[in-house]
Amino acid sequence: MFTEHTLDSAPAASRRSMESTVKHLGHLPPAVARLASSPHLLDGFLKLSAMFEQTTLDPVAREVVVMTVAARNECRVCVAMHTGKLRSLGADAELITALREREPLLDERLEAVRQFTLEVLRTAGAVGDDELRAFLAHGHTEQNALEVVMGIGTYTMSTFANRLVRA
Known part of the structure; x- marks a missing residue:
């Protein structure tokens, strides 16, 4: 139903973001x-995603947040794309499989990120003191906790939009 735009057919306001994506990835996913139908959503997601990449969470921890949201929201395209990203980061197959299958992670520090992400989602941010302390006890910071919220917001938007456009 949604148009799969090219650089020529996309709304003019989407073209810059699309060109930037092609330059960054080498192709237009x-x-x-499809998200180009809404220049605001496309630009907003790309900006938020780039900002999330600059947070103090390490790259694999960021991907744990993304994959937890993507698997929970059943966004096949996000799970596939971020599986590739985890592989490029050198993540082991067991970690990737566990994230894809929504199973506990063997790495306790990363499992704390996964559990905290799920708890933020479950409680709509009203995480209890015990759950927050459990997250912090694994070497994470208050800043990291807020960065998890940023990742959840960014990738909830992405997963919902991708499912809507049947990406």
Whole structure:
């Protein structure tokens, strides 16, 4: 139903974001081509995603947040894309499989990120003191806790939009 835009067919306001994506990835993913129907959503997601990449969470921990949201929201395209990202980061197959299958992670520090992400989602941010302390006890910071919220917001938008456009 949603148009898979090209650089020529996309709304003019989406073209800059699309060109930036092609430059960054070397191609235009179908999800981006479909999200281009809304320049504001596309630009907002790409900006938030880039900002999330600059947080103090380490790259694998960020991907744990993303994959937890993507698997929970059943966004196949996000799970596939971020599986590739985890592989490029050198993540082991067991970690990737566990995230894809929504199973506990062997790495306690990363499992704390996964559990905290799920708790933020479950409680709509009203995480209890015990759950917050459990997250912090694994070497994470208050800043990291807020960065998890940022990742959840960014990738909830992405997963919902990707599912809507059937990316």
